[in-house]
Amino acid sequence: xxxxxxxxxxxxxxxxxxxxxxxxxxxxxxxxxxxxxxxxxxxxxxxxxxxxxxxxxxxxxxxxxxxxxxxxxxxxxxxxxxxxxxxxxxxxxxxxxxxxxxxxxxxxxxxxxxxxxxxxxxxxxxxxxxxxxxxxxxxxxxxxxxxxxxxxxxxxxxxxxxxxxxxxxxxxxxxxxxxxxxxxxxxxxxxxxxxxxxxxxxxxxxxxxxxxxxxxxxxx
Amino acid sequence: xxxxxxxxxxxxxxxxxxxxxxxxxxxxxxxxxxxxxxxxxxxxxxxxxxxxxxxxxxxxxxxxxxxxxxxxxxxxxxxxxxxxxxxxxxxxxxxxxxxxxxxxxxxxxxxxxxxxxxxxxxxxxxxxxxxxxxxxxxxxxxxxxxxxxxxxxxxxxxxxxxxxxxxxxxxxxxxxxxxxxxxxxxxxxxxxxxxxxxxxxxxxxxxxxxxxxxxxxxxx
DNA sequence: TAGATTGTTAATCGATTAACAATC
DNA sequence: TAGATTGTTAATCGATTAACAATC
Numbered sequence: 159x160x161x162x163x164x165x166x167x168x169x170x171x172x173x174x175x176x177x178x179x180x181x182x183x184x185x186x187x188x189x190x191x192x193x194x195x196x197x198x199x200x201x202x203x204x205x206x207x208x209x210x211x212x213x214x215x216x217x218x219x220x221x222x223x224x225x226x227x228x229x230x231x232x233x234x235x236x237x238x239x240x241x242x243x244x245x246x247x248x249x250x251x252x253x254x255x256x257x258x259x260x261x262x263x264x265x266x267x268x269x270x271x272x273x274x275x276x277x278x279x280x281x282x283x284x285x286x287x288x289x290x291x292x293x294x295x296x297x298x299x300x301x302x303x304x305x306x307x308x309x310x311x312x313x314x315x316x317x318x319x320x321x322x323x324x325x326x327x328x329x330x331x332x333x334x335x336x337x338x339x340x341x342x343x344x345x346x347x348x349x350x351x352x353x354x355x356x357x358x359x360x361x362x363x364x365x366x367x368x369x370x371x372x373x374x375x376x377x378x
Numbered sequence: 379x380x381x382x383x384x385x386x387x388x389x390x391x392x393x394x395x396x397x398x399x400x401x402x403x404x405x406x407x408x409x410x411x412x413x414x415x416x417x418x419x420x421x422x423x424x425x426x427x428x429x430x431x432x433x434x435x436x437x438x439x440x441x442x443x444x445x446x447x448x449x450x451x452x453x454x455x456x457x458x459x460x461x462x463x464x465x466x467x468x469x470x471x472x473x474x475x476x477x478x479x480x481x482x483x484x485x486x487x488x489x490x491x492x493x494x495x496x497x498x499x500x501x502x503x504x505x506x507x508x509x510x511x512x513x514x515x516x517x518x519x520x521x522x523x524x525x526x527x528x529x530x531x532x533x534x535x536x537x538x539x540x541x542x543x544x545x546x547x548x549x550x551x552x553x554x555x556x557x558x559x560x561x562x563x564x565x566x567x568x569x570x571x572x573x574x575x576x577x578x579x580x581x582x583x584x585x586x587x588x589x590x591x592x593x594x595x596x597x598x
Numbered sequence: 599t600a601g602a603t604t605g606t607t608a609a610t611c612g613a614t615t616a617a618c619a620a621t622c
Numbered sequence: 623t624a625g626a627t628t629g630t631t632a633a634t635c636g637a638t639t640a641a642c643a644a645t646c
Contacts, residue, residue, distance in 0.1 A: 164589065167613070168582060175581035179560045183537075193627070202562050206615055213629055221628040222622040238581050239588030264558075266577055268584045309587065317403075334583045338484075340399045342422050350586035354579050357486055359572060361395035361458050362388060363554045364488045366570035367529065368459030369384065387637070413603070426639055433605055441604040442646040 170211045174234050176201050181231035193224040245272045245308040249299060249323050250315035273302040277315055303330035314338040390431045394454050396421050401451035413444040465492045465528040469519060469543050470535035493522040497535055523550035534558040
């Protein structure tokens with residue numbers, strides 16, 4: 159399995175985000191202190207693994223007592239970069255992905271969408287009320303990245319345009335790419351890249367349904 | 379890592395979907411025959427792993443020669459259940475998720491959306507031209523599942539409603555659930571479940587960006 | 599036949615789990 | 623102090639990779 163440059167498993171990072179959401183829920187439920195076993199119940203993740211994941215970053219709990227919910231949540235947020243805001247330019251799929259923005263937590267709190275650009279002319283000029291942004295032509299990509307000082311580019315165009323849009327984003331100066339298309343894109347070594355392949359994940363469901371005996375649950 | 383009920387790793391299934399997309403591309407590019415190393419180049423996956431994944435389901439290639447692209451693609455499609463159409467009811471997030479439908483391959487070819495239901499009153503009655511469907515109140519959930527004989531339910535509501543919507547879908551008779559919320563939902567053992575946690579995957583990007591040295595690429 | 603690549607087995611590597619010492 | 627749970631180490635488990643025999 160892949161690791162981050164600092165030797166911490168990628169899966170640890172994705173789970174940290176899951177713990178964060180669980181802790182937020184706990185806080186809303188008025189829980190001040192929690193045990194690893196409590197987080198395990200909410201997330202379906204083995205308490206031992208939870209403690210292991212946390213231990214990569216330090217000791218956040220108290221032996222014999224547990225974790226202070228708010229304290230742990232804030233630390234995980236710090237680790238995940240949630241306390242820094244990253245200006246984000248979205249390319250393509252104007253309306254869809256982005257109304258997503260109204261639904262809390264589909265994007266991490268650190269993503270602030272500052273421009274939406276689309277290759278499809280029909281969408282140009284469309285106003286997105288939730289974002290307070292108007293969809294612009296793809297020609298504006300570079301100027302938008304520069305003017306708005308965007309650090310993240312979301313690639314959500316048709317697969318055949320994924321690589322060229324990625325290149326444009328990198329040239330314009332983003333340092334991270336989230337690729338929602340189903341093709342692999344290549345970026346320089348100093349650019350962070352996350353591939354999100356929804357179709358591939360949903361195929362698990364299709365696979366399970368076509369088997370005589372539907373399979374057990376899967377957690378991603 | 380989790381496995382399907384038949385002992386095949388979940389990750390093998392998600393990769394199969396990735397191979398399928400690569401093969402489709404190859405076919406469009408006019409390639410008749412390919413090697414595991416070719417698929418590897420397109421997907422970034424080790425050829426050895428590709429052959430291993432395929433071997434769970436049989437021998438689809440010819441030693442010394444390679445694979446017939448179309449033949450292999452059709453077989454993978456068969457394995458993944460792409461040749462069966464599953465009627466799908468989407469709950470919540472009306473407009474967003476679903477315009478997604480116009481973007482090929484964000485949903486596997488076996489998902490046919492037959493109804494869209496939303497808990498948000500403001501969206502009721504909105505017509506979705508790409509789907510030819512009108513967003514309905516959540517009260518219609520059960521009747522829609524039954525009337526349209528839906529087998530898949532997509533849960534894309536606010537987290538606090540995720541479990542109750544899931545329950546309603548199961549009671550109404552779906553056999554598979556795709557959960558796009560960031561909370562864990564529970565289903566009976568005979569119901570297939572896939573959790574899609576976009577926020578958790580994107581947090582990898584946030585994590586990488588906040589480190590002094592941005593990390594290497596990640597593939598999901 | 600010689601060259602090549604699959605399918606499969608064995609070796610490696612890494613991630614998860616269990617167990618427990620440390621300690622609140 | 624006794625009871626409890628963390629943080630960490632050791633054991634297990636599973637997934638990936640490398641190597642190669644089979645064979646087109």
